Amino acid sequence: MMKHSVCVLGGGSFGTALANIMVKNGHQVSQWMRNEEQVEEINLTGLNSRYLPDAPLHRELLATSNLEQAIRDSDTVFVSIPSKSFEQVVQRIEPLLTADKILISTTKGFNPNRFELMSDVLRRNSVTQKIGVLSGPNLAKEIAAGQMTGTVIASANDQVRQRAIELLKSPSFRVYENRDSTGVELAGALKNIYAIVCGLAKALNVGENTMSMIMTRSLAEMSRFAVHFGANPMTFLGLAGMGDLIATCTSPLSRNYRVGFAIGSGQNLDEAIGGIGEVAEGVNTLKMVVDEAKKHGLYMPLAEGLSKLLFEGAKLESLIGSMMTGEQKWDVEFATSEENSNV
Numbered sequence: 001m002m003k004h005s006v007c008v009l010g011g012g013s014f015g016t017a018l019a020n021i022m023v024k025n026g027h028q029v030s031q032w033m034r035n036e037e038q039v040e041e042i043n044l045t046g047l048n049s050r051y052l053p054d055a056p057l058h059r060e061l062l063a064t065s066n067l068e069q070a071i072r073d074s075d076t077v078f079v080s081i082p083s084k085s086f087e088q089v090v091q092r093i094e095p096l097l098t099a100d101k102i103l104i105s106t107t108k109g110f111n112p113n114r115f116e117l118m119s120d121v122l123r124r125n126s127v128t129q130k131i132g133v134l135s136g137p138n139l140a141k142e143i144a145a146g147q148m149t150g151t152v153i154a155s156a157n158d159q160v161r162q163r164a165i166e167l168l169k170s171p172s173f174r175v176y177e178n179r180d181s182t183g184v185e186l187a188g189a190l191k192n193i194y195a196i197v198c199g200l201a202k203a204l205n206v207g208e209n210t211m212s213m214i215m216t217r218s219l220a221e222m223s224r225f226a227v228h229f230g231a232n233p234m235t236f237l238g239l240a241g242m243g244d245l246i247a248t249c250t251s252p253l254s255r256n257y258r259v260g261f262a263i264g265s266g267q268n269l270d271e272a273i274g275g276i277g278e279v280a281e282g283v284n285t286l287k288m289v290v291d292e293a294k295k296h297g298l299y300m301p302l303a304e305g306l307s308k309l310l311f312e313g314a315k316l317e318s319l320i321g322s323m324m325t326g327e328q329k330w331d332v333e334f335a336t337s338e339e340n341s342n343v
């Protein structure tokens with residue numbers, strides 16, 4: 001197997017979990033982060049105590065704050081920076097990129113400045129067009145603990161997909177391919193909205209029938225939105241769609257789920273976000289998606305209900321009302337040819 005030089009941008013939980021898998025697989029990995037103390041801690045103690053306190057890291061993982069060197073020395077760059085700062089960091093590396101480098105986004109969100117996916121930000125800001133996205137049921141703490149799971153590498157470029165497999169495939173981490181980059185990336189971003197809804201529902205102690213209906217209607221809503229923007233509906237049956245939706249909508253390890261749970265337990269949005277202390281992408285995603293859905297006339301009752309609750313001071317009943325009193329039509333219209341269906 002060829003040994004690659006990889007750079008992971010971002011010192012958070014997911015960047016660290018992925019970097020650790022790749023070092024264990026025998027690749028040379030540097031993880032770039034801005035915080036010098038964190039760099040020192042990882043290099044001296046093999047621990048990223050703020051983000052993955054229970055996961056000892058491989059001793060050959062090199063943390064660094066030298067962005068220039070990390071990019072120059074690598075053939076593959078993973079961008080694991082929250083969507084809010086993603087473009088800013090990509091613009092910093094732009095002069096260092098060459099056409100042969102592979103760029104992979106692991107970020108599940110939208111550019112907050114305009115309706116745009118992370119892969120679009122990469123495409124707009126780099127000479128290389130070898131771009132991919134990674135998404136799936138990938139709670140970082142479980143991965144770091146060696147629990148088995150799978151992910152999806154999506155790209156139209158064969159070399160990008162093969163590279164991700166070579167780097168990441170391991171006995172506890174399976175890497176599946178998909179050419180539908182739009183679908184995979186939208187799935188990863190959109191499910192965060194519904195993880196908030198599910199956390200909220202759980203705090204309210206709803207029954208399992210109710211949870212199942214919320215998750216299934218969430219999948220329908222996500223798919224309807226994504227298909228409108230060119231995604232393949234079948235992608236939503238895979239790991240990046242249903243797989244990630246189940247993981248994040250049921251696990252207290254999900255930050256988005258925890259935001260919803262905190263709100264359902266009586267906190268306001270600021271308190272809920274403050275209590276997490278890590279990124280919960282679903283809040284920004286919700287704003288972007290509800291605006292876009294309105295512009296395009298897309299029916300998104302759960303997202304609209306959550307948006308009214310979080311940003312307009314609506315009562316919880318309005319979210320429940322959105323789900324229970326909307327027009328009922330076809331079950332899976334986004335994937336079938338049922339026409340004129342709204343629901």
Ligand SMILES: NC(=O)C1=CN([C@@H]2O[C@H](COP(=O)(O)OP(=O)(O)OC[C@H]3O[C@@H](n4cnc5c(N)ncnc54)[C@H](O)[C@@H]3O)[C@@H](O)[C@H]2O)C=CC1
Pocket residue numbers: 010011012013014015016033034051080081082083085088089106107108109138139140141277278279281
């Ligand atoms: N944590 C998880 O389980 C998973 C996270 N993701 C996605 O990965 C992305 C990153 O998430 P996490 O690693 O979990 O985030 P995190 O909240 O654990 O850490 C974010 C990291 O980004 C760094 N950062 C933020 N702004 C920066 C800037 N301007 N310059 C340099 N560094 C900056 C922070 O210092 C921190 O090290 C998110 O979009 C998330 O949706 C995807 C799959 C799983």
Ligand SMILES: O=C(CO)COP(=O)(O)O
Pocket residue numbers: 108136137138139140192195244247248253254255256257279280281
């Ligand atoms: O995307 C994730 C797991 O696949 C992580 O979800 P959170 O960002 O809600 O923690």
